[in-house]
Amino acid sequence: MTDRKKDLVDVHVHLLALPAPGNGCRISPRLKNGLLARALARLRGWPLDDADRFNRMYLERLLRDLAESERVGRAVILAMDGVYDDDGRLDEQKTDILISNTHCLEISHEHPCLLAGVSINPLRRDALDELDRCVQEGAALVKWLPNSQGFDPADPRCLPFYRALAARGMPLLSHIGYEFSLIGKDQSAGDLQRIRCALDEGVTVIAAHAASFGLFFHEPFWRLFTHYMKTYPNFHADVSALTLPNRAGMLWRLRSRPEFHGRLLFGTDYPLPVFSYPSLRTGSLRAWREAHACANPFDRHAGVLESVGIRADARVIRVSG
Numbered sequence: 277m278t279d280r281k282k283d284l285v286d287v288h289v290h291l292l293a294l295p296a297p298g299n300g301c302r303i304s305p306r307l308k309n310g311l312l313a314r315a316l317a318r319l320r321g322w323p324l325d326d327a328d329r330f331n332r333m334y335l336e337r338l339l340r341d342l343a344e345s346e347r348v349g350r351a352v353i354l355a356m357d358g359v360y361d362d363d364g365r366l367d368e369q370k371t372d373i374l375i376s377n378t379h380c381l382e383i384s385h386e387h388p389c390l391l392a393g394v395s396i397n398p399l400r401r402d403a404l405d406e407l408d409r410c411v412q413e414g415a416a417l418v419k420w421l422p423n424s425q426g427f428d429p430a431d432p433r434c435l436p437f438y439r440a441l442a443a444r445g446m447p448l449l450s451h452i453g454y455e456f457s458l459i460g461k462d463q464s465a466g467d468l469q470r471i472r473c474a475l476d477e478g479v480t481v482i483a484a485h486a487a488s489f490g491l492f493f494h495e496p497f498w499r500l501f502t503h504y505m506k507t508y509p510n511f512h513a514d515v516s517a518l519t520l521p522n523r524a525g526m527l528w529r530l531r532s533r534p535e536f537h538g539r540l541l542f543g544t545d546y547p548l549p550v551f552s553y554p555s556l557r558t559g560s561l562r563a564w565r566e567a568h569a570c571a572n573p574f575d576r577h578a579g580v581l582e583s584v585g586i587r588a589d590a591r592v593i594r595v596s597g
């Protein structure tokens with residue numbers, strides 16, 4: 277690595293928080309008691325039965341990792357909206373997790389190195405008002421995960437929301453592809469084709485994980501991804517989680533298309549792990565050793581990307597101040 281400035285912004289960092297008085301967050305017992313949550317808790321030492329302690333621990337660790345990073349100076353922390361019914365009201369039964377915008381914005385106001393990636397289900401009845409509130413409070417982007425939030429991005433009911441996003445210059449970071457980590461989902465909502473109407477409305481769209489499908493080397497969206505890159509200047513992608521074995525196929529495809537690199541945004545998918553093995557494929561044992569020895573997840577991700585020749589530092593998010 278040559279450039280040691282902390283000039284990268286990580287646009288894909290999950291804000292995890294358990295419900296505590298005043299934070300507006302929710303988690304369903306089936307998710308909290310599920311295998312994934314319990315396994316993660318054991319692995320990371322997370323106290324899932326003590327919300328205040330968990331929330332504090334998670335944030336402190338994130339701030340420490342970010343402070344210790346030599347490459348990444350700021351991170352967009354992502355909220356997570358719930359599922360809404362046909363009247364646009366929160367469907368508590370179908371919502372497995374909700375990380376509130378209020379909590380996300382509050383933390384971003386307290387810590388200038390953290391930017392708010394708010395989450396707004398376009399079917400909620402106050403979607404446009406919530407967008408305005410978040411814009412006024414300095415949100416950097418809107419993130420959604422249609423597979424788990426129970427809507428279809430191609431639904432014409434999303435159009436007013438797309439027009440509002442475009443008019444306010446607010447980027448949309450959308451999960452594309454298969455979603456493993458949450459329950460109660462419609463995987464067809466992650467089809468890259470479904471986000472085309474947002475692009476047609478002029479929204480700056482960031483495809484999470486570079487639209488990698490998430491099922492190992494099968495990448496059904498690659499052709500459409502390259503078509504969008506050529507057709508829509510407002511189409512971007514983040515490179516989060518691309519060192520995971522189930523997404524690494526997209527890493528190699530991106531590597532072969534340097535003309536797309538100017539529209540790639542840096543992202544890790546923190547707190548998911550970052551693997552160093554992709555550096556091996558470059559034939560440089562030294563690059564792999566450097567990445568492997570790097571304990572900081574942000575720097576390791578930056579190092580692996582650099583070693584495979586992928587530049588990802590495009591800036592399209594809203595940053596005030």
Ligand SMILES: [Zn+2]
Binds near residue numbers: 288290545
């Ligand atoms: Zn993610």
